[in-house]
Amino acid sequence: MAGRGTKKIENPGKKQALADFKVGVDNVIFSVDNEQNRLLVLLVMRDDEPFSGQWCLPGTLVRKGESLEDAAYRILAEKIKVKNLYLEQLYSFGGPGRDPREAPDSFGVRYLSVSYFAIVRFGEAELIADGVSGIAWYPIQQIPQLAFDHNKILEYGYRRLRNKLEYSPVAFDVLPEVFTLNDLYQFYTTILGENFSDYSNFRSRLLKLGFLSDTGVKVSRGAGRPASLYRFDAEAFAPLKDKPLVFI
């Protein structure tokens, strides 16, 4: 920050008071239930004021000596046991008035939220309910009114998720190790909606990109013909990593 060197030109004599902050980290944690084709978001129930009894994104306030990312991982570790996950910083929400605790009669400290975006494998993720009054995977279509501005943060995270699916191989971080092309299509459809692409275009596009390798194993599901199981080939993807690419 170059802060202290800044001159307020219009009012050279007047010194503006700086805001004091506590910094929170809030996680938008997504998962896809492949069996029911539902996109889920992890919510916890608050047991303190303000907004006691309301659902919110899992979050915490940053402690002395703790980095933002460490705080994000700490929340995750407290709420779910998981082996694989994708985590990145999302956005910072810091406008005045976003937290009722910052009212002038409560010391006037502002609360800034640095949000993180995570996606975890549904089959592996185990919720930890110790010491909270509620924890739940909510389907994206059924999100209730959340505490603070968390509906806005969640909306931002949902947009980022859709974007990442279009431009990056994030899906393979959270799909099972091996999958059919139909599983992959279902995963995309669950997040992006039915009309994002038809199956045969999606299939030929993905195969042409050259980083899905056929394991040689076939599975039968329901009445259809046996389908090949594929795996994501990280080595074949490596040269494409820094190229602009569209997956759908």
Next chain:
Amino acid sequence: MAGRGTKKIENPGKKQALADFKVGVDNVIFSVDNEQNRLLVLLVMRDDEPFSGQWCLPGTLVRKGESLEDAAYRILAEKIKVKNLYLEQLYSFGGPGRDPREAPDSFGVRYLSVSYFAIVRFGEAELIADGVSGIAWYPIQQIPQLAFDHNKILEYGYRRLRNKLEYSPVAFDVLPEVFTLNDLYQFYTTILGENFSDYSNFRSRLLKLGFLSDTGVKVSRGAGRPASLYRFDAEAFAPLKDKPLVFI
């Protein structure tokens, strides 16, 4: 933030001290000098400790009642006069130890930087040197050692810029109103480097996307054949806005 509801499971009796923050906004402001084909970054010289006399990104500390975005626009308005610009939030840097002012003997307050990314039209941007000991457009290849962790923030901004060029029409926010396809190619080359694409591929790709409209006017520059002037057609681009798209 769900902060206060979080339970530290391992140490149920021990209460962890929360960090206190000041929040700064630092702007990575890019411009492209179309005549000399140089990518430029705006730097200012600090005139206060710490790092007095060193270059840094233009920044400020957030004031009481001020939003993060308002602080970002305030810095811009203090440093340059500009009519068109593109501004978005970049990333938040908040690790402990990033600012020497947070040493325990200086009250232990931490400094979090929310960085913003801006790109402005070079021809229109007028620097304001009032009350600073230095302000300059530095070519990206000649960035000196900056104060704080600003080299890291700048690097992050540079990556975002390259990314935005590949996936979004941000170039048209800052190119002159009308331009030749060669101007556009030069703009891309200046930022992405010589080898990003050959001219004829770039040309046919861009024309196929259908949002560049030929003004019917031609210009002669140097010895070559007269070249058509194009303009970005926002209406033709509108239906593509939310589609995944690669520009190069």
